[in-house]
Amino acid sequence: MVGRTNVTIGHYGLLVAVAFRCSWQYRTSLVLLTVAEVTATALDLAAVGVVFANVGELAGFGLARTALLYGTSALSFAVAEGALGQLERLGRTIQDGRFDMMLIRPMSLLVQAATAEFSPQRLGRIVQPAVVVGVALAAVDVDWSPLKIALIPLTVASGVVIASSIAVAGAAVLFVAPDASVAVSAVGRGANLASQYPTAGTWWCC
Amino acid sequence: MVLLTFVVPVAFVNWQPMLYVFDVPDPLGLPVALRFAAPAVATLTAVGAALAWRGGVRRYRSTGS
Numbered sequence: 001m002v003g004r005t006n007v008t009i010g011h012y013g014l015l016v017a018v019a020f021r022c023s024w025q026y027r028t029s030l031v032l033l034t035v036a037e038v039t040a041t042a043l044d045l046a047a048v049g050v051v052f053a054n055v056g057e058l059a060g061f062g063l064a065r066t067a068l069l070y071g072t073s074a075l076s077f078a079v080a081e082g083a084l085g086q087l088e089r090l091g092r093t094i095q096d097g098r099f100d101m102m103l104i105r106p107m108s109l110l111v112q113a114a115t116a117e118f119s120p121q122r123l124g125r126i127v128q129p130a131v132v133v134g135v136a137l138a139a140v141d142v143d144w145s146p147l148k149i150a151l152i153p154l155t156v157a158s159g160v161v162i163a164s165s166i167a168v169a170g171a172a173v174l175f176v177a178p179d180a181s182v183a184v185s186a187v188g189r190g191a192n193l194a195s196q197y198p199t200a201g202t203w204w205c206c
Numbered sequence: 207m208v209l210l211t212f213v214v215p216v217a218f219v220n221w222q223p224m225l226y227v228f229d230v231p232d233p234l235g236l237p238v239a240l241r242f243a244a245p246a247v248a249t250l251t252a253v254g255a256a257l258a259w260r261g262g263v264r265r266y267r268s269t270g271s
Contacts, residue, residue, distance in 0.1 A: 073220045099268075140228075142228060152227070159248075162216070166255075168255040168256075172258040173258075
Protein backbone atom coordinates (compact mmCIF):
# COMPACT_ATOMS: atom_id res chain seq x y z
CA MET A 1 0.00 0.00 0.00
CA VAL A 2 2.79 2.40 0.86
CA GLY A 3 4.73 1.34 -2.20
CA ARG A 4 1.75 2.04 -4.41
CA THR A 5 1.31 5.46 -2.85
CA ASN A 6 4.94 6.29 -3.63
CA VAL A 7 4.46 5.16 -7.21
CA THR A 8 1.31 7.25 -7.54
CA ILE A 9 3.02 10.35 -6.19
CA GLY A 10 5.97 9.64 -8.47
CA HIS A 11 3.67 9.51 -11.50
CA TYR A 12 1.96 12.71 -10.45
CA GLY A 13 5.26 14.53 -9.97
CA LEU A 14 6.56 13.30 -13.31
CA LEU A 15 3.48 14.45 -15.23
CA VAL A 16 3.44 17.83 -13.49
CA ALA A 17 7.14 18.31 -14.30
CA VAL A 18 6.40 17.45 -17.93
CA ALA A 19 3.57 19.98 -18.00
CA PHE A 20 5.86 22.65 -16.58
CA ARG A 21 8.56 21.88 -19.12
CA CYS A 22 6.03 22.06 -21.94
CA SER A 23 4.70 25.41 -20.76
CA TRP A 24 8.20 26.75 -20.31
CA GLN A 25 8.75 26.40 -24.04
CA TYR A 26 6.47 29.39 -24.47
CA ARG A 27 7.66 31.50 -21.61
CA THR A 28 6.01 34.76 -22.50
CA SER A 29 2.67 33.06 -22.86
CA LEU A 30 3.06 31.34 -19.51
CA VAL A 31 4.02 34.56 -17.74
CA LEU A 32 1.16 36.51 -19.27
CA LEU A 33 -1.38 33.83 -18.43
CA THR A 34 -0.13 33.62 -14.86
CA VAL A 35 -0.40 37.37 -14.49
CA ALA A 36 -3.95 37.10 -15.83
CA GLU A 37 -4.78 34.50 -13.18
CA VAL A 38 -3.37 36.69 -10.42
CA THR A 39 -5.38 39.64 -11.69
CA ALA A 40 -8.54 37.55 -11.87
CA THR A 41 -8.20 36.56 -8.23
CA ALA A 42 -7.71 40.22 -7.36
CA LEU A 43 -11.32 40.75 -8.44
CA ASP A 44 -12.50 38.52 -5.60
CA LEU A 45 -10.62 40.70 -3.18
CA ALA A 46 -12.11 43.79 -4.79
CA ALA A 47 -15.56 42.39 -4.05
CA VAL A 48 -14.68 42.17 -0.35
CA GLY A 49 -13.38 45.72 -0.50
CA VAL A 50 -16.55 47.00 -2.15
CA VAL A 51 -18.67 45.37 0.55
CA PHE A 52 -16.63 47.00 3.27
CA ALA A 53 -16.64 50.38 1.58
CA ASN A 54 -20.37 50.44 2.15
CA VAL A 55 -20.72 48.55 5.42
CA GLY A 56 -18.56 49.02 8.49
CA GLU A 57 -18.55 45.45 9.59
CA LEU A 58 -20.03 42.20 8.41
CA ALA A 59 -21.75 40.04 11.03
CA GLY A 60 -19.50 41.56 13.64
CA PHE A 61 -16.32 41.01 11.64
CA GLY A 62 -14.17 43.94 10.60
CA LEU A 63 -12.22 44.25 7.37
CA ALA A 64 -9.03 42.63 8.68
CA ARG A 65 -10.88 39.62 10.07
CA THR A 66 -12.95 39.18 6.92
CA ALA A 67 -9.80 39.48 4.86
CA LEU A 68 -8.21 36.72 6.94
CA LEU A 69 -11.30 34.55 6.49
CA TYR A 70 -11.30 35.23 2.76
CA GLY A 71 -7.54 34.69 2.46
CA THR A 72 -7.40 31.33 4.22
CA SER A 73 -10.38 30.00 2.31
CA ALA A 74 -9.17 31.28 -1.07
CA LEU A 75 -5.66 29.94 -0.40
CA SER A 76 -6.94 26.47 0.46
CA PHE A 77 -9.18 26.29 -2.57
CA ALA A 78 -6.53 27.74 -4.88
CA VAL A 79 -3.97 25.13 -3.84
CA ALA A 80 -6.55 22.36 -4.23
CA GLU A 81 -7.60 23.63 -7.66
CA GLY A 82 -3.99 24.02 -8.74
CA ALA A 83 -3.12 20.49 -7.66
CA LEU A 84 -6.17 18.75 -9.10
CA GLY A 85 -6.89 20.81 -12.17
CA GLN A 86 -10.30 20.72 -13.71
CA LEU A 87 -11.71 17.38 -12.69
CA GLU A 88 -15.07 18.41 -14.16
CA ARG A 89 -13.62 17.79 -17.59
CA LEU A 90 -13.92 14.12 -16.75
CA GLY A 91 -17.58 14.34 -17.80
CA ARG A 92 -16.58 15.44 -21.27
CA THR A 93 -13.91 12.75 -21.44
CA ILE A 94 -16.43 10.06 -20.55
CA GLN A 95 -18.92 11.31 -23.10
CA ASP A 96 -16.29 11.31 -25.83
CA GLY A 97 -15.40 7.74 -25.03
CA ARG A 98 -11.82 8.62 -24.21
CA PHE A 99 -12.10 7.40 -20.67
CA ASP A 100 -11.46 3.81 -21.73
CA MET A 101 -7.96 4.82 -22.74
CA MET A 102 -7.38 6.03 -19.20
CA LEU A 103 -8.53 2.70 -17.80
CA ILE A 104 -6.03 0.77 -19.90
CA ARG A 105 -3.00 2.65 -18.65
CA PRO A 106 -1.17 1.27 -15.59
CA MET A 107 -1.57 4.52 -13.74
CA SER A 108 -3.93 5.80 -11.07
CA LEU A 109 -7.10 7.25 -12.61
CA LEU A 110 -7.11 10.21 -10.27
CA VAL A 111 -3.55 11.10 -11.25
CA GLN A 112 -4.49 10.94 -14.92
CA ALA A 113 -7.61 13.05 -14.43
CA ALA A 114 -5.73 15.60 -12.35
CA THR A 115 -2.81 15.96 -14.75
CA ALA A 116 -4.72 15.93 -18.02
CA GLU A 117 -3.94 19.36 -19.47
CA PHE A 118 -2.30 20.52 -16.29
CA SER A 119 -1.99 24.27 -16.55
CA PRO A 120 0.90 25.73 -14.53
CA GLN A 121 -0.70 29.14 -14.75
CA ARG A 122 -3.38 28.03 -12.32
CA LEU A 123 -0.71 28.16 -9.65
CA GLY A 124 -0.80 31.94 -10.09
CA ARG A 125 -4.11 31.84 -8.23
CA ILE A 126 -2.17 30.98 -5.08
CA VAL A 127 -0.19 34.22 -5.02
CA GLN A 128 -2.95 36.68 -4.18
CA PRO A 129 -4.62 34.76 -1.33
CA ALA A 130 -1.20 34.08 0.19
CA VAL A 131 -0.43 37.80 0.16
CA VAL A 132 -3.86 38.57 1.64
CA VAL A 133 -3.30 36.07 4.45
CA GLY A 134 0.07 37.60 5.22
CA VAL A 135 -1.24 41.16 5.27
CA ALA A 136 -4.39 40.25 7.21
CA LEU A 137 -2.37 38.35 9.83
CA ALA A 138 -0.35 41.49 10.42
CA ALA A 139 -3.36 43.79 10.48
CA VAL A 140 -5.86 41.83 12.52
CA ASP A 141 -6.12 42.52 16.25
CA VAL A 142 -5.98 39.20 18.01
CA ASP A 143 -4.13 38.34 21.19
CA TRP A 144 -1.93 35.61 19.83
CA SER A 145 -1.09 32.48 21.74
CA PRO A 146 1.21 29.69 20.45
CA LEU A 147 -1.84 27.53 19.89
CA LYS A 148 -3.46 30.16 17.70
CA ILE A 149 -0.28 30.73 15.74
CA ALA A 150 0.02 27.00 15.10
CA LEU A 151 -3.64 26.82 14.15
CA ILE A 152 -3.26 29.01 11.06
CA PRO A 153 -1.07 26.75 8.87
CA LEU A 154 -2.94 23.74 10.20
CA THR A 155 -6.19 25.36 9.09
CA VAL A 156 -4.87 26.05 5.61
CA ALA A 157 -3.46 22.54 5.24
CA SER A 158 -6.66 20.81 6.34
CA GLY A 159 -8.58 23.28 4.18
CA VAL A 160 -6.61 22.07 1.16
CA VAL A 161 -7.55 18.48 1.99
CA ILE A 162 -11.23 19.36 2.44
CA ALA A 163 -11.35 21.36 -0.80
CA SER A 164 -9.66 18.52 -2.70
CA SER A 165 -12.10 16.02 -1.21
CA ILE A 166 -15.05 18.12 -2.35
CA ALA A 167 -13.59 18.28 -5.85
CA VAL A 168 -12.91 14.53 -6.02
CA ALA A 169 -16.29 13.57 -4.59
CA GLY A 170 -17.99 15.90 -7.06
CA ALA A 171 -16.05 14.40 -9.95
CA ALA A 172 -17.03 10.91 -8.78
CA VAL A 173 -20.64 11.84 -9.53
CA LEU A 174 -19.64 12.27 -13.16
CA PHE A 175 -19.09 8.56 -13.55
CA VAL A 176 -22.79 7.91 -13.16
CA ALA A 177 -24.01 11.20 -14.64
CA PRO A 178 -21.48 12.52 -17.18
CA ASP A 179 -23.70 15.46 -18.12
CA ALA A 180 -23.49 16.96 -14.65
CA SER A 181 -20.17 18.77 -15.23
CA VAL A 182 -21.69 22.21 -14.80
CA ALA A 183 -23.51 21.20 -11.63
CA VAL A 184 -20.35 19.69 -10.15
CA SER A 185 -18.27 22.76 -10.87
CA ALA A 186 -21.07 24.92 -9.49
CA VAL A 187 -21.00 22.99 -6.21
CA GLY A 188 -17.25 23.37 -5.99
CA ARG A 189 -17.33 27.05 -6.79
CA GLY A 190 -20.23 27.60 -4.39
CA ALA A 191 -18.34 25.91 -1.59
CA ASN A 192 -15.39 28.17 -2.36
CA LEU A 193 -17.44 31.36 -2.27
CA ALA A 194 -19.51 30.34 0.74
CA SER A 195 -16.46 30.02 2.94
CA GLN A 196 -15.00 33.35 1.90
CA TYR A 197 -17.37 35.44 3.98
CA PRO A 198 -18.38 35.30 7.63
CA THR A 199 -21.82 33.85 8.12
CA ALA A 200 -24.46 34.55 10.65
CA GLY A 201 -27.89 33.20 11.14
CA THR A 202 -30.02 30.67 12.86
CA TRP A 203 -29.19 27.04 12.71
CA TRP A 204 -32.01 25.99 10.44
CA CYS A 205 -31.06 28.29 7.62
CA CYS A 206 -27.94 29.83 6.15
CA MET B 207 -24.95 26.87 8.19
CA VAL B 208 -25.88 23.37 9.21
CA LEU B 209 -25.50 22.47 5.57
CA LEU B 210 -22.04 24.00 5.49
CA THR B 211 -20.90 22.38 8.70
CA PHE B 212 -22.18 18.86 8.46
CA VAL B 213 -23.26 18.05 4.92
CA VAL B 214 -20.57 19.73 2.86
CA PRO B 215 -18.08 20.53 5.63
CA VAL B 216 -16.80 23.75 4.16
CA ALA B 217 -17.20 25.47 7.53
CA PHE B 218 -14.06 23.69 8.72
CA VAL B 219 -11.92 25.18 5.97
CA ASN B 220 -11.67 28.45 7.79
CA TRP B 221 -14.81 29.37 9.76
CA GLN B 222 -14.56 27.16 12.85
CA PRO B 223 -10.79 27.56 13.41
CA MET B 224 -11.06 31.30 12.87
CA LEU B 225 -13.79 31.51 15.49
CA TYR B 226 -11.19 30.24 17.94
CA VAL B 227 -8.53 32.66 16.75
CA PHE B 228 -10.86 35.62 16.99
CA ASP B 229 -12.35 34.52 20.34
CA VAL B 230 -15.84 34.91 18.94
CA PRO B 231 -18.62 32.69 20.26
CA ASP B 232 -20.20 30.52 17.63
CA PRO B 233 -23.45 32.07 16.37
CA LEU B 234 -24.89 28.59 16.25
CA GLY B 235 -23.74 27.54 19.69
CA LEU B 236 -21.79 24.51 18.54
CA PRO B 237 -19.32 23.00 21.03
CA VAL B 238 -15.83 24.49 21.34
CA ALA B 239 -14.21 21.18 20.47
CA LEU B 240 -15.29 21.67 16.88
CA ARG B 241 -12.85 24.54 16.52
CA PHE B 242 -9.97 22.10 16.42
CA ALA B 243 -11.77 19.43 14.45
CA ALA B 244 -10.45 20.68 11.09
CA PRO B 245 -7.77 17.98 10.63
CA ALA B 246 -10.18 15.26 11.73
CA VAL B 247 -12.82 16.56 9.35
CA ALA B 248 -10.19 16.73 6.62
CA THR B 249 -9.31 13.07 7.14
CA LEU B 250 -12.98 12.08 7.15
CA THR B 251 -13.74 13.96 3.95
CA ALA B 252 -10.63 12.50 2.30
CA VAL B 253 -11.79 8.99 3.16
CA GLY B 254 -15.30 9.83 1.97
CA ALA B 255 -13.97 11.22 -1.31
CA ALA B 256 -11.79 8.14 -1.85
CA LEU B 257 -14.80 5.88 -1.28
CA ALA B 258 -16.92 8.01 -3.61
CA TRP B 259 -14.23 7.89 -6.29
CA ARG B 260 -13.83 4.12 -6.07
CA GLY B 261 -17.59 3.66 -6.10
CA GLY B 262 -17.87 5.88 -9.13
CA VAL B 263 -15.16 4.04 -11.05
CA ARG B 264 -16.80 0.71 -10.25
CA ARG B 265 -20.11 1.98 -11.56
CA TYR B 266 -18.62 3.23 -14.79
CA ARG B 267 -20.16 1.65 -17.86
CA SER B 268 -18.35 2.21 -21.06
CA THR B 269 -20.13 3.77 -24.01
CA GLY B 270 -18.72 0.87 -25.99
CA SER B 271 -17.16 2.13 -29.20
